[in-house]
Amino acid sequence: MLEVNNLTVQYGAIKALHGISLRVSQGEIVTLIGSNGAGKSTALRAISGLVRSAEGHITFDGQPITNLASHEIVQRGISHVPEGRMIFANLTVQENLKMGAYLRRDSDGIAQTMDYVFATFPRLREREKQVAGTLSGGEQQMLAIGRALMGQPKFLMLDEPSLGIAPILVKTIFEKIVEINREQKITILLVEQNAHRALDISHRGYVIETGRVILHDESKSLRTNPQVKSAYLGG
C-alpha cells in the first residue's frame, strides 16, 4: 500500500533522514520505534507532505506522491495525526470533526462517520459544543484521532498518540487503534516511544536510529530481539 524508498530529508544543513526505506501492506499495523530525535516524526511528515523530501520516492497504492502538497495527499486517503495533536483549539469539538471531513461532500455519510467517532470516543459526544482548547490532553488526543477518521482514510499515521496521557487512557487509546484497524480496515503506521505497547499491537516494526533504519522484523521477533530489548524495552 505504502512504499518509501531511500527517503532523505534535510532541515537546512541538518540531515534528519539518511535514505530510509519502508513498506506497509494493506491491513497491517506497522510501528516505527526509536529514541528522541531519531527521525520518526520527520518520516511521517515527509509522507504527508509537511516537509519536502530531498531524495527518494514515496508511492501510495502504486501512485507516486513524493512532494505533493499535503491537501493532495489527504485526498488520496492518507490521514496524519501529527505529533502534539494540532487540534484547532479555537474551534469547537464538532467544528474540529467537521474540518476532518473537509474534502467530503456527502452530508449523510459525514453524519454517519461522526456517529461512529462518537461511539468510539463517547467522551467527545459529551464535549461536542465545547471549544477544543478546553479539553484535557487525553480528550484532545481522541479528538485528533476522531478528526482524522472523519476523512475516511485508507491509511492512518499516528505520531505518539500516548504522549502526555494518563496511563488508564493510554490503554484505551491502544485498544481503539486495534479496533480501528480491525473493524474499519484502516491500515496504520504508528510512531511510539512506548515500544512495549507498540510492539504488542503491531504486526511489524522498524527501528530507526539517527535517521537510518537499523532493523526491521515481525513485531513478535522484535520483542525478543536482545538489541531492541536493551535499548527500547528496558532490558
Next chain:
Amino acid sequence: MDWFLQQFINGLALGSIYALIALGYTMVYGVLRFINFAHSDVLMLGAFAAYFIAPAAASIFGPQSYFGAFMVIMMAALICAAIGVTIEYLAYRPLRKRPKLTVLITAIGVSLFIEFTCQHKAVFGAETKPFPKLLPEQDFLLGGLTVNSNDLLVPLVTIMLLAVLWFIVQKTKIGTAMRAVSYNEQAASLMGVNVNRVITFTFAIGSALAAVAGILYAMKSPGIEPLMGIQPGLRAFIAAVLGGIGNLPGAALGGLVLGLLETFAGGIPSLSNYRDGIAFAILILILLFKPTGLLGKAQTEKV
C-alpha cells in the same frame, strides 16, 4: 446634546469606514501573520475604479440612482478583489517561507510602487480629482440636527457587510477553513484544506471591503488622488491593533472607537488642532493597559 449627537453620527460614519478597512488588515494578519501595507492603496484603487465606472453607470441607470451606485460599488469591489489577489500572488506568495520581516518590507515596497505609479501623468496623475456624486444626497433636519443621508448610509452599509462577513467566517466551509488556517496552517492542510486557496479568498474579501470603504471615504472627501489611502489606511491599521490584531470583531470595534475619538476631539474648537494627538494618546493608553488590544487574546505561537 445636539452637538453630541451630531458628532456621534459623524464619528460613526468615519469609524465605519475605518472598520471596513481594518477588517482587511486583520484578516490577512490572521492567516499570514504580517501587515499588508498595500491594503491602503487597494482602497485608493477602489475609489478610482468607481471614478472611472461612474459615468458609464450614470448613462445606463440614470444619474445618482441607487441601483447605479450599487453596480458601481460591486464592480469596484470585484476589480479590487482581483487586484488584491494579484498582489498576493506576485509579491507575497514567493516569499511565503521567508522571515516575516522580508514580507513586511515587500509590502511597503508594493505600496510605494502603486502610489508612485498612479501619480504618474500617464496613469491617474498626482492632482486631486472631484469624485462623482453616486447617490442622491440629502440633508435631513432631525430636531436641531443636520444629518447628511450619506452619513446614515455609511454605518448601514457597514453593518450589512459585517453581517455578511460574520456569516461567511462562522457558518461556511471556507470560513471555517479560514479560521483553521489562521490557527494552524499545517493542521489545516492535513485536513485537505488548500491553504493557498484560502489565502487567495482572504485577500479577495479583504480587498473588496477596502474598495467599498474607499468609495465611502471618497464620497466624504473633497476629491480623490493616489495618496488618499494613506491617512485612512494608517488609522485603520491602528484600529486593527487597537481591537486586537487578527480578531475580526475587534477590528470593527477598533475602527468605530478610533472614528469616534477623532471626531469628538476634532469637534472641540480649542482641541481640534490636536485631534490626532488626543486620539493617539488614548490609543497608547489603552494598549499600555491591554497590549493585546480590546478584544485580542494572548496569541498562541504559530507552530
